[in-house]
Amino acid sequence: MRGIKILLCLLIVYLLLVMAGAEQNNAVNDSRHQDMKNLIGKISDEITSGLEDVERANEKSAKTFSNGTLEGEYVSTVLNDKVSAIPFAHSSLVILPSGLVTAAAPAEYQNLVGMSLNDTAVITANKKKRPVLSDIFLLTEGFYGVSLSYPIFSPEKNYLGYTDLTFRPEEFLRQYIIPAVEQSRYDIMILQPNGLIVYETNEEEIGRDAISDPLYAEPTLHQAAINITSQRAGTSSYQFWNQNWNKKVPREAIWDTLEFDGQQWRIVVISDIGDSEPVKNLKINITTEKTEDLNSSILSLTEYMENATDYAKNHGKKEVLSVFNNQSGPFVTGDRYIFAYDMNGTALALPFQQGFIGKNRMNLTDVNGFSILPAMIDRASDGGGYLYFVYPNPAENYTPMLKLFQVKPVDDSWFIGSGIYIPQIQASISPQNLSDLNTRVKKAAMHADDIGKEKAIADFNDINGTYADGGDYIFAYGYDGTTLALPHQPELIGTNRSDYTDQFGCQIIRMEIDAAKRGGGYVYVVYGNPDTKKNELKLCYVTPAGDDWLVGSGIYTGQNLDG
Known part of the structure; x- marks a missing residue:
């Protein structure tokens, strides 16, 4: 009898603990839901404005x-x-x-x-x-x-x-959504009622159809998409890749509707609500090297890439991609791993983000709006080269960090790449500074359109004029690489710089020309700051000024890379 009483007491204690745990979970869920709803309201107000x-x-x-x-x-x-x-x-x-x-x-x-x-x-x-x-x-x-x-x-x-x-929806919406994501760690997406994605934290998904695209075919996710598009507001749970695309987890979406001039946008905030077993072979086991000597690291990277390229050219493609995608394989070492894409932008090897394998990533941009895949394809098509952009570091909980990449073609259909994380250089630019940069460059292009190429270039080169304001100066190049405007380096006017590389091997003039020919965009460079007289990381924005030339300007980060 005494034993039964003890068992009853233990059962009661257990039930009380379960109830307490449930209440605690409910409180956590209620708090998270309110945070997500508040975020929807804030973003909706900012977008409307x-x-x-x-x-x-x-x-x-x-x-x-x-x-x-x-x-x-x-x-x-x-x-x-x-x-x-x-x-x-x-x-x-x-x-x-x-x-x-x-x-x-x-x-x-x-x-x-x-x-x-x-x-x-x-x-x-x-x-x-x-x-x-x-x-x-x-x-x-x-x-x-x-x-x-x-x-x-x-x-x-x-x-x-x-x-x-x-x-472009991402250029408009990024200014509101990127800060919200960084502060909240939620994913955010915007959908039309017909299922087309207007914006997604993973910007390469813009333009996809959330109802019919195979990427979203997982049953619970497909049902969530139907719920979101058919209902003005609500909550839905589903299973999908997490924010880092390295494992599948339970997720929860809360949404509401913004209406403006006859259009409806579903504003969706998404949270991971649990964790599941990581995808097979995805065990994070690398550490980021605190690079003190980039030149030495670049030599090491070059040797590493040569070995990977030789391996790719001398083995079957299926075998090669299997090895590159293996975290425990011979090409994952230190903070380095090999990735691979075809020349159309489809991911072939990404050992720490295997959710992207087989997905086309041509619309992928970094946190500052740099178009990653077109730039890498340009370099690979030219026989290989270096470039910078900000990319998640799997060794640091997928925190976005500046990285110097090298890409090399395997053949005409695909290429490989790897890089060096540079955590000491903070490359994230504020939305306001990006907005000011875009405005500065577009006004320069409009000035050229208003008064003509010759007079505009003279204005850009006037060291005492409004277009040569310290580090905010306007530069201009012909599509053949001819220097047209460079007010702080007048000795270079008229010279061809198409083969110019910065101190870490990036062919920055070619990259700027390529970006302008695509309609305009961002390019990272290391270049002398006329205000500090030091070589600094610089994010440039360029745009066409005519059929055969471009104008641009940039934002210096203030971080010296002279060593």
Whole structure:
């Protein structure tokens, strides 16, 4: 009898502990849910404010055109001013009710003038005759855009057409979402009700269809996508790769809907709610070398890459990729591992992020917006080379760190790479500084469009002028590598620098030309800072200024790399 009483007491204690644990878990869940909902509200407010700024700029230009002047130099100047004033702006058009384009900015889109457009965004804007935020759509350059339109009415209220502003969703949304992710460690995505992804923390997923894409075919994830797209707000749990893409875990999504000018965006905040067994062979066992002598490390990296390239060329591709993907294999050593991609950007080997294997990553960008795969493919296509960007370090809980990479082609269809983490150099740039950089460069390009190439280059080279302001100076190069503007190094004007490399072997002029030819983008360089007279890491932004030349500027990190 006494034994039964003891067992009953133990059972009661156990039940009390279970209930206490359940209450504690519920409290934790409630707190996390509230944090996620608060984050959704904050992001929604910030995005709405940003879209309202664009709409005001559109409204101002639309009222300017209400007198019926919808083409010509004056209209182009108004559009240019609008685009240059908005850091994330891609282009702006004036379109008649028939779909005919009568004006376009910047200058590289003048070829659209005279064309009749009949895509969904144009048809919808002309049909609604009110401000419309379009669905995401594929731009001619191969990346995705969103257009915000505003109607043009005459004083007599006759509809004349509309003007718009098109932007890449990641360039607009990154300024709000990246800081939120860094502070909260949640993943954030934005979906249209039709399932198309407008933004994802893993930016290479932008433009995918969350309902039909094979990437999201896992049953619980597919059901979550259906729930999110069909319901204005809610909560859903599913199983998927974690934020680092190195293991599958239970995840929870909470979402709500932002509405703006006829468009609905589901704002989704995602949290890991548990952990599962890591994917086979993914045991993190590397440590980051605190690099003191980069030159010595580069020599070591070069030898390592030569051995990997020889191995790849002398063995079957299937065997090679199996070895490169093996964390315990001969090519994982210290803080180094080999990755591999095909020339279309599909991941073939990533030993610490095997969730990406077989996935196309052409839209992958780092925390500052640098387009990773196009730059690596350019270097591999040129026979190999070096480049920098920020990438997660698996030895440091996948913390993004600056890394110097080398890539080399195996054959015409695929390439390999590896790199050196440089944790002592902080390369993350604030959204405001990135915005200021974009604005600075776009205004320089607009200046060239307004007054002509020759006069603009003279202005850029004027050491006492507004375009040569210390480290914020504007530079310019021809697509053949000819130096057109470099105000703090006038002795280089007119010289060809297409083969110039920085102190760590990066062919920075070629990279800037390649980025400009793709429509513009970021490039990391190590270059002399005219303010400090030291070589520093610099994030440059470049954009086309015409058919055969570019303009750019940069942000110095203030961190000396002279040793």
